[in-house]
Amino acid sequence: MKINSNSSTKHCAEIGNKLISLFQKYSIKEDHxxxxIFKKLLLITKELIDSINRGGVHNDRKEKDAIRDADVRAVFYEVMARCNRRPDENQKKALRIKKILDRFGIEITEYTYINESANINAMLVDLTAPELAEERASIPDLDKLLANLQSSQSDFELSNLEFIENTVDRKKTKSATALAKDLRDLINNELSVYLQSMAKAKPSQYKEFAGLLTTIIEDNNKSVADHLAAVKRKKEQIQAQTIQKE
Structure with a gap:
């Protein structure tokens, strides 16, 4: 009995975990x-689970970018609102702030992540310069809005760094698909074959575990077959509906 080659990475990881638990019960230390085999199984299963988890981790880089974009727009809109009022000393000060913003433009929110970060950081340095304290004070809430932007920019950079590190880690390690195949081959070609042979030679030590392994594989293969059948039925239903519409 062999594990179905169509088994998903999660199916294979589940089998690996079950066998690790069983090995603790059916440990035969004198059989090196x-x-x-189980040392290799333990290592591959751990690597497979780690790979699956890395692939499933949600990175909130896009959400963080949307927040900083909103903060950028808030700064621009607040300054524009002050500049569009009747001329006075506060408006003159606001216009000096606007002159800085115009060098960057609100369209920085449409730049690539890297270019947007560079522009936001440069803009914040210019806008928060000590010599512009009076100009900032002339615009209600501007200092608070700039603090919000600084915070959301820092949050984005942290999220982006995590994304880059995870990408590098994935490139350094085997994919979950490759690890699942390694685990499947180890169980099919080494563990299963060995247990079936030893179950006949030393049934008191190996037969029960060999039987449990067969059951685990059978249950998995049935689950895989049921899933594939369901996918096939769904595909046929969609095709039938498409034909009816035509």
Missing amino acids: YYTD
Whole structure:
């Protein structure tokens, strides 16, 4: 009995976990070959689960970018609102702030992540310069809006760094698909074959575990077959509906 080659990475990880739990119960320390197989199984299963988890981790870079974009627009709109009022000393001060904003433009929110970050950081340095304290004070809430932008920019950069690090980690390690195949091959070609052979030679030590392994594989293969059948039925239904519409 072999694990179905159509088994998903999660199916394979589940089988690996079940076998690790069983090995703790059916440990045969004097059998070094058997023990070595499970050392390899334990290592591959752990790597597979880690790979699956890395692939499933949600990175909130897009959400963080949307927040900083909103903060950028808030700064521009607040300054524009002050500049569009009747001429007075506060408006003159606001116009000096606007002159800085015009060098960057609100369209920085449409730049690539890297270019937007560079422009936001440069803009914040210019806008928060000590010599512009009076100009900032002339615009209600501007200092608070700039603080919000500084915070959301920092949050984005942290999220972006995590994304880059995860991408590098994935490139350094095997994919979940490759690890699932390694685990499947180890169980099919080494563990299963060995247990079936030893179950006949030493049934008191190996037969029960060999039987449990067969059951685990059978249950998995049935689950995989049921899933594939459901996918096929769904595909046929969609095709039938398409034909009816035509």
